[in-house]
Amino acid sequence: MTTPQDKPSRELRKLVFRSFDGPLTRDEELELQAELLKSEAARSWYADAVSLHADLTTINKATEVCEQAFEQGNTEPPSAGDARESALNASRRVSPGFATRWMNSRLALFASVLFVGVGVGCSLGLFAAAALQPRAVFTANGWEWSVDKDMVAKTVGSSDAVLQTADVPETPPTRGLRIGQQVRLESGLIELTHRNGATVILEGPATYEARSDRGGKLFRGKAKVTVPEGLSAFILATRAGQFRCGAGEFGVEADSNENGGAVHMQAYPKGLSSEIAGSYVGRDDESYRFAYGESIKVGDTGGVLDNDLIQPTGPREFVSRMPERRSKPFLGDEIPLGNLFDDSKDASIDEAVATDTFQSAAEIVDLGVAAVHDGHLDADLLIAESGVRINLSNVGGGGPKVKGLPANDAYRSTSAVGIRTTGREFLENELGQRCEEGVGMSANEMLTFDLDEIRKAGQLEDRIMTFVSDRVGINDREPPATPHPLMASARFIVLVSSTDTILAGYIDGDLYPVHMTSDEVYTFDLSAHKLPRIIRRDGTFTSFDVPLPREARYLTLATCMHDVEHDDHSVFSGARLEIGGRFSEFAKAPSRPGSRDLWAPLVARSGLLPLFRD
Known part of the structure; x- marks a missing residue:
C-alpha cells in the first residue's frame, strides 16, 4: 500500500x-x-x-x-486501366504465362476476329443502354459529429438489435469504435460508419471487428458494405482472406467454423458497368479479381471451392438499407429511462415507453444510450464518443468491472432482483419481480444518455425536460444477507453536458462545481466544498431534480464505490425525464451555461412561466 x-x-x-x-x-x-x-x-x-x-x-x-x-498492398481503388478491361478477363485468376499460352493457340486468330466482330456489332447497343441507364453513384455517409482521432468507426443505426451476451452481457463502452474493438450481434441489424465514409450493415448473428478507418474483419455473419465514390479501397478481412472493394455495394457472408467457415462475396451490379469491382487475396497470396455483378466463394483455408471462382451474381440476400426511424410526436409527460433499454435506435419514444422489459440491459445499440462504462471510473473516460472526458477518482471512482450492466427496474442486468427502496430486506418469494420503476447500476458504472436522439425520436426538440429520480441509494438487501449490511455504500453522480463542456455536475443530489484540468479532463472541484455523507444501506436515500438546458446533449448517471466492493447495489428509483413546456414560449435567451434556459424546466413546473416572457 x-x-x-x-x-x-x-x-x-x-x-x-x-x-x-x-x-x-x-x-x-x-x-x-x-x-x-x-x-x-x-x-x-x-x-x-x-x-x-x-x-x-x-x-x-x-x-x-x-x-x-x-493495409499493405493495393489499397487504391481500381485504376482507369483496370476499369476498361472486360469482366471476362478481369475476373479470372491472374496466372503467370496465361496470356502467352493463349496467344500461341491455333485458335487465337479466329477468336480475335470473332471478338472484334461481336464488339463492333454490340457497341452501339451498349452505348445507348449506358446512356439510358446511368451508373450508380455512392456517396459518403459523413460523420455527424467529431470524435477522438483514435476512433475509426461508430455505430450510427440499429434495428431490433440484440448483442451477444455469452455468460455475461457486454457492450462497447461508447458508440465510437477503436482499432480492435468488436461488435458481437446476436440478432437484428447494426449500421456502422467508418471514418472514411464507408458503411457496414451487420445482420445478426454476426461478429465484426474494426481494423482501420477504412476496413474491418468479419468473423461470421452477414455484412452489406457500401463504399463511396472516390475513396481508397475498403479492406474487409475474413478467416479465408482479404477482400478489397472499390466504389459500390457488396454483400459478404462468412460462415462460422461450425458451418465450414466458407465466405461468399457478391459485388452488386452497377448499372451496365463491367468494370473491376474489387479483388480477393487468399492465404496462399494468390490474387483474384471480380467485376460488378459477379460473386466469389472461397473455403475457410482461402482456396476456391470446387475450383468455381466466379459465378453470376444471384438474388440479393442482404439487407439493402436500414429501416427508417419511426419518429412521431410524443404526447406523454414523462419518459421512464429504463424503458429505452429494450428498444433500438429506430424506435419512437411512444414505442419505447409502451415496452417495459424487466431486467433489460443498457447497451449502446439501444435508443438514447450513448455510452456504458463498466468499472475503472478513476481513469479519464469519454462521456460519449463525441463528448468530453471526466475523471471521478476524487469522488470515489475506480474499481473493477462487475458482472452485469445497468438494467431496467432491476439493480443489475444479470440479477432478477427488482429495484426496491423500502429499507427492509427481501423475502424469498419477492425476488424475480418488478417492484419499482427505475435504473439499477452496480457501483463504479457510468451510463450516458443521448438527449438529442431522445428528442428526435419523440419530436421533442422544443420541449423543456428535467431529469428526476425520487429515491436514490442502495437497493433493499436480498438473501443471503451479509453479516454487515451497513458496509454497502456508494456515491451518486449526475452530469449534464454538451459536446464540448460540462454544464452542471451533481453529487448525491446537490450541485457541485466542475472544472477542467490542464489535460482537458473534467473533474469535480472540491477545493472549497466538502463532500456529503456517503450513502449507505441504512434507510437513507437522496433524490435528483436536474434541469436540462437547451444546449444539453448528454445526461450521465454514475455510481462510485466508497470503500468496499460488496453489495453496492446502487439504484436510481423513478429515474425519468419529465416533459414540460416549450423553449419557444420563453423570451430569447443566450444559449450558454447559466442562462435562463438552464432554469426553464423548474420555472415551467412552478407555474411562473409568464414572469419569464418579455
Missing part, C-alpha cells in the same frame, strides 16, 4: 511527464536529479514510470505496424 509520504512530489511528476514529451533543459535535468536524490520511494516510482512509458510506447508502435501490415 502506498502511504502519503511515499507518493511522488508534484514537482517530480511534472518533470518526469515533461521528459516523456521531449528532452529536458539543463536546469530541468538538474532539478530532476535533485528530486530523485531525496528518497528511495521517489527513485522507485521513477523507475516504474519509465518502464510503463516504454511499454506503452512499444504497444503503440506495434499497433501502428499491425495496421500498416493489414
Whole structure:
C-alpha cells in the first residue's frame, strides 16, 4: 500500500511527464536529479514510470505496424486501366504465362476476329443502354459529429438489435469504435460508419471487428458494405482472406467454423458497368479479381471451392438499407429511462415507453444510450464518443468491472432482483419481480444518455425536460444477507453536458462545481466544498431534480464505490425525464451555461412561466 509520504512530489511528476514529451533543459535535468536524490520511494516510482512509458510506447508502435501490415498492398481503388478491361478477363485468376499460352493457340486468330466482330456489332447497343441507364453513384455517409482521432468507426443505426451476451452481457463502452474493438450481434441489424465514409450493415448473428478507418474483419455473419465514390479501397478481412472493394455495394457472408467457415462475396451490379469491382487475396497470396455483378466463394483455408471462382451474381440476400426511424410526436409527460433499454435506435419514444422489459440491459445499440462504462471510473473516460472526458477518482471512482450492466427496474442486468427502496430486506418469494420503476447500476458504472436522439425520436426538440429520480441509494438487501449490511455504500453522480463542456455536475443530489484540468479532463472541484455523507444501506436515500438546458446533449448517471466492493447495489428509483413546456414560449435567451434556459424546466413546473416572457 502506498502511504502519503511515499507518493511522488508534484514537482517530480511534472518533470518526469515533461521528459516523456521531449528532452529536458539543463536546469530541468538538474532539478530532476535533485528530486530523485531525496528518497528511495521517489527513485522507485521513477523507475516504474519509465518502464510503463516504454511499454506503452512499444504497444503503440506495434499497433501502428499491425495496421500498416493489414493495409499493405493495393489499397487504391481500381485504376482507369483496370476499369476498361472486360469482366471476362478481369475476373479470372491472374496466372503467370496465361496470356502467352493463349496467344500461341491455333485458335487465337479466329477468336480475335470473332471478338472484334461481336464488339463492333454490340457497341452501339451498349452505348445507348449506358446512356439510358446511368451508373450508380455512392456517396459518403459523413460523420455527424467529431470524435477522438483514435476512433475509426461508430455505430450510427440499429434495428431490433440484440448483442451477444455469452455468460455475461457486454457492450462497447461508447458508440465510437477503436482499432480492435468488436461488435458481437446476436440478432437484428447494426449500421456502422467508418471514418472514411464507408458503411457496414451487420445482420445478426454476426461478429465484426474494426481494423482501420477504412476496413474491418468479419468473423461470421452477414455484412452489406457500401463504399463511396472516390475513396481508397475498403479492406474487409475474413478467416479465408482479404477482400478489397472499390466504389459500390457488396454483400459478404462468412460462415462460422461450425458451418465450414466458407465466405461468399457478391459485388452488386452497377448499372451496365463491367468494370473491376474489387479483388480477393487468399492465404496462399494468390490474387483474384471480380467485376460488378459477379460473386466469389472461397473455403475457410482461402482456396476456391470446387475450383468455381466466379459465378453470376444471384438474388440479393442482404439487407439493402436500414429501416427508417419511426419518429412521431410524443404526447406523454414523462419518459421512464429504463424503458429505452429494450428498444433500438429506430424506435419512437411512444414505442419505447409502451415496452417495459424487466431486467433489460443498457447497451449502446439501444435508443438514447450513448455510452456504458463498466468499472475503472478513476481513469479519464469519454462521456460519449463525441463528448468530453471526466475523471471521478476524487469522488470515489475506480474499481473493477462487475458482472452485469445497468438494467431496467432491476439493480443489475444479470440479477432478477427488482429495484426496491423500502429499507427492509427481501423475502424469498419477492425476488424475480418488478417492484419499482427505475435504473439499477452496480457501483463504479457510468451510463450516458443521448438527449438529442431522445428528442428526435419523440419530436421533442422544443420541449423543456428535467431529469428526476425520487429515491436514490442502495437497493433493499436480498438473501443471503451479509453479516454487515451497513458496509454497502456508494456515491451518486449526475452530469449534464454538451459536446464540448460540462454544464452542471451533481453529487448525491446537490450541485457541485466542475472544472477542467490542464489535460482537458473534467473533474469535480472540491477545493472549497466538502463532500456529503456517503450513502449507505441504512434507510437513507437522496433524490435528483436536474434541469436540462437547451444546449444539453448528454445526461450521465454514475455510481462510485466508497470503500468496499460488496453489495453496492446502487439504484436510481423513478429515474425519468419529465416533459414540460416549450423553449419557444420563453423570451430569447443566450444559449450558454447559466442562462435562463438552464432554469426553464423548474420555472415551467412552478407555474411562473409568464414572469419569464418579455
